[in-house]
Amino acid sequence: MSLSDFMQQAMSRWMKGGGPQDDIILSSRIRIARNLQDLPFPILQTDVHAEQVISDVQNAMAHPDVQKLGTFEFARCREMSQLDRHVLVEKHLISKDLADQVRHGAVVLRNDEVMSIMINEEDHLRIQVIMPGFRLTEAWQLANAMDDALEGQLPYAFDDTLGYLTACPTNVGTGIRASVMMHLPGLVLSGQVNRMLSAVSQVGLTVRGLYGEGSEAAGNIFQVSNQVTLGESEEEIINNLSSVVQQLIDHERAARRALLQQNREVLEDRVCRSFGILAYARRMDSKESLQRLSDVRLGIDLGIIKGVSAGILQELTVMTQPAFLQKYYGQELGPSERDIRRATLIRERLRLDTEVR
Known part of the structure; x- marks a missing residue:
């Protein structure tokens, strides 16, 4: 399969x-x-409880009010290979915790992968919508x-006082986490990024790396999200x-x-050095590739590099991850x-x- 054909199917x-x-x-x-009433949180659930959650969600997904929101596919984690689960992690469609939840985990994916629903992760349900660009309000409308x-x-x-009940107290209330993935090479190269992100943390937001909590901000990519879900409405959080x-x-x-x-x-x-290295290098580790891709994307945005699509940063940030690489080449790779x-x-x-050879 050509790379172009693979991208059409996998992106x-x-x-x-x-x-x-x-x-x-x-x-x-x-x-x-979200969690279901009168059932223990996933960390305490038995096999019977987990199966009831899965069955209840499958039944709910078949309702016409749900079906009008798109075409969906259901899959249990135990029915997917480890490689396929980790590809979904790299595409930001499920969490690593769910990928490791082989026994009880499941996921519902919309056909365009704008929406996914994780089942039996930290909570019974985690509804996620992810869209390109600055579209928080649109993403919220679909998720809502x-x-x-x-x-x-x-x-x-x-609970009438607390709101929606969740396994982690920090999610109690609205249960909503809103986040944006930002490419900030200008602030990094000018030495301003630490000061700016420190200021962000002072106003109730948190900053993480490419793959969320515990990950580093490789390739000058940062995730900015809300910390507080209790005491504010969804609209206030997003605004x-x-x-x-x-x-x-x-800035x-x-x-x-x-x-x-x-x-x-x-x-x-x-x-231009980064573009040349990417165009001709024969070996490239993940950390260097992300930094070089960040440089090239900055060059594209500033008009220094022409004839290369701007989406190459998003594409290759994911496609050069370990599981995605192995999926493309169809074999296990050291x-x-x-x-x-x-x-x-x-x-x-x-x-x-570019037809570079």
Whole structure:
């Protein structure tokens, strides 16, 4: 199968780029945590409880109010290979915790992979919508529509004072986590990023790396999300996050302009060196590939590099991850072999746009 054909089948919609302010905002995500009334949280559930949750969700998914929101596919974790589960993690469609929940875990995916529903992860249900660009409100509207449709069929655990009950106290209340994945090379290169992100943490938001909690901000990619779910409405949470993110966007744009004006030759050299390395390298580890891709994406956005699609950062950030590489090449790969195949895949992807050989 050609890389182009594989990409058409394997890429989620958010990986293709597009959307408002997508030169900085790679994706917007809404996640809603819900549990079923009178059933123990997953950490305490028995096999019988887990099967009841799965059965109840499957029945609810068959209702016309749910079906009108798209075409969905259900899969148990134990019926997927370990490789396929980890591909879904790398595509940000399920969590690593769910991928490891082989016995009781399951997932519902919409055919375009904009929406996924994790079953029996930390909570009974985690409804997620992920869209390209700065589209928090649109993502919330779709996630809320699914939440309402399921709540019409399922008895949610709810308290009149506390709100929706969740396994982790930090999610009690609305149960909503809103986040954006941001590409901030201007702030990093200008030495401003730590100060900016420290200020963000002072206003009730948290900053994590590419794959959420515990991951590093590789490739100048950061996830910014709300910390508080209790005492604020969903709209307030989204509005507060959107306001802060817009300020980060403004600072990032200013930093990029300053780099162009004050250090254009240095910036162009950095960008073009990274492009050349990606176009011709025969070995590439994951950390270097992400940094080089970040440089190239910055060059594309600033007009330094032409003829390469802007979505290449989202695409290759995921496609060069270990499980995705092995899925594409159809075989198990050790670390050294992955470095070779990673470089090959990047060269092939660049050729689709530039015919570099």
